[in-house]
Amino acid sequence: DIQMTQSPSTLSASVGDRVTITCRASQSIGNWLAWYQQKPGKAPKLLIYKASTLESGVPLRFSGSGFGTEFTLTISSLQPDDFANYYCQQYNSYLYTFGQGTKLEIK
Amino acid sequence: QVQLQESGPGLVKPSQTLSLTCTVSGGSIYSGNYYWSWIRQHPENGLEWIGYIYYTGNTYYNPSLKSRVAMSVDTSKNQFSLKLSSVTAADTAVYYCARQICGGDCPRGFFDYWGQGTLITVSS
Numbered sequence: 001d002i003q004m005t006q007s008p009s010t011l012s013a014s015v016g017d018r019v020t021i022t023c024r025a026s027q028s029i030g031n032w033l034a035w036y037q038q039k040p041g042k043a044p045k046l047l048i049y050k051a052s053t054l055e056s057g058v059p060l061r062f063s064g065s066g067f068g069t070e071f072t073l074t075i076s077s078l079q080p081d082d083f084a085n086y087y088c089q090q091y092n093s094y095l096y097t098f099g100q101g102t103k104l105e106i107k
Numbered sequence: 108q109v110q111l112q113e114s115g116p117g118l119v120k121p122s123q124t125l126s127l128t129c130t131v132s133g134g135s136i137y138s139g140n141y142y143w144s145w146i147r148q149h150p151e152n153g154l155e156w157i158g159y160i161y162y163t164g165n166t167y168y169n170p171s172l173k174s175r176v177a178m179s180v181d182t183s184k185n186q187f188s189l190k191l192s193s194v195t196a197a198d199t200a201v202y203y204c205a206r207q208i209c210g211g212d213c214p215r216g217f218f219d220y221w222g223q224g225t226l227i228t229v230s231s
Contacts, residue, residue: 091216
């Protein structure tokens with residue numbers, strides 16, 4: 001299995017901050033990576049796929065980058081609605097795996 | 108707008124079979140561009156992909172669950188289903204159905220639409 005490791009597990013930030021979440025794969029996955037946002041009691045919502053392609057309707061303050069084993073999700077200026085859990089998912093192999101999640105909380 | 112909705116009993120006894128159905132609306136399950144997946148989320152937040160089914164009935168399951176999983180599709184009802192046998196407390200989780208879109212080299216892909224999720228508790 002390809003293991004996905006996110007850091008940090010918890011991130012405290014303020015509205016207006018620029019924040020970055022990192023996702024590392026245990027082996028190269030090319031750019032076959034997606035990012036999701038999940039709020040309490042809700043299903044995950046697709047933000048980014050193919051490492052850097054923004055899903056339709058997702059605000060431009062979200063961006064993704066990376067290739068191979070290291071990837072980042074950046075939010076350029078945090079808004080109140082952005083405080084949530086974030087997950088990465090690889091789809092390079094047929095056994096899809098997710099990161100353990102990053103909780104983005106208000107400082 | 109595509110919508111997915113899980114249905115099934117919320118409580119299952121240990122050693123029994125968990126059965127869930129996902130009803131797709133706003134789009135056809137018959138589309139060749141999509142696969143239909145089940146994903147679960149344990150209380151500690153971890154997301155685990157269970158497997159997918161294609162409208163033809165072709166399936167691929169997570170090897171860790173393969174011996175206990177069976178999926179089926181009913182194109183006439185625009186539904187697909189999950190059966191997980193011999194459940195234990197470790198199978199307690201929120202179960203999601205999701206549409207899997209090809210990420211380039213089909214069927215590998217990511218999930219663009221999800222159901223709201225249904226909590227399944229395994230307890231006697």
